[in-house]
Amino acid sequence: MNEQAQSQGMDNQPDEDQNIVTLIGTPNPGVVRGSRRRINEWFEKTAPVITWDTFDSPLGRVYIAITEQGLSNVEIGTSESEFLSRLDPMARTERNTSVVAPFTRQFREYFDHARSRFEMRLDFRKTTPFQQRVLETIRAIPAGTVWTYGQVAKAIGEPTASRAVGHALGTNPLLIVVPCHRVIGNDGTLRGYKAGLETKQKLLRLEGAPV
């Protein structure tokens, strides 16, 4: 091969060049399969399944989602695509009525006045530690009664944190089950609710709270 062809590069004689580089070798198929299996197993664990379903309630359509840890999302009066867009984007989502049925049943009983407390595992992984503390605390508020934001702040041992409590409740992913609708302003006004004030009021009336 002449000097010029050599300096122009490899495309003039790809076969020979390929031969040189081939010395690097090729992994054996068993090793490649092993690595592929490992990646598939990792991905199965990384992208867990979120199962969801929807049903009609006196307050409109309710959407609920569960993970292997328990209930992870509850939304009222939203659209399906909006609900799904708020689920963990790294997970597979799958609608499955029978898997979600044990959870749905408790909601139906609640709306039929046959249940005032939910008994199910809750998935708090998408909440901050502070938010989880607030949400777990307010689960103790009995149906038919209300607390103020200040009372909740006192209950978690941070009496000056009313505003932070309000924020933690405002982003509660587990509506109804974690009863943030039972927390109202110190002056007796309803303040805010993720699914709208009208829904908050209906929920409190459904529970027989004095509002």
Added chain:
Amino acid sequence: MTIQRTDSTGRAMAHDTVGRFEDLIERHHDEIYAYVWRMLDGGYRDEGALEAADIVQDAFERAYRAFPRLHPDSNVRAWLYKIATNCTYTALKRHRPQTRLDANDSEERLGDPNPGPEQSVAYAEDVSAMHASISALPPNQRAALVMRYLQGLDYGEIAAALGSSEESARANVSHGLRRLRATLAAGIPESVE
């Protein structure tokens, strides 16, 4: 963002993100593994194969974290090679002392082109000199050569994977080849050609 969109049945694309990544594993795992293995000398160092699996996993984990931000029109293959290349370089840096040793070793062998009495022994030595020369290549040249000749990437893809211009990708391939040809000329008179 992908996950905000819905498909024709009104289902969010979140599900699709997972499906598309599964598809990506299915289509590209084997070549990415081979690429990393080749960068690490899996054929000549036993640890190479073991390390390759760790690096491939690291690469796919990073890829999955970045996947939602990947533009739909991007060249996914080149993008994966880029991530795998970065992970591999990090691993190579960690093992630099050993890489240095190999480089010195290769220089010694190249400086002493002593053909053995028997053809087969000479051939084995030549191959090993050739291999030493390959493993002594700067990482960018080695990566470019492997991608071009063993992984079948075009120069645009190699450039994207190396984060360089296409000219620079071509230069890496031709400089790498020139070095290897020099070894070939010095150490392997006829046996390989």
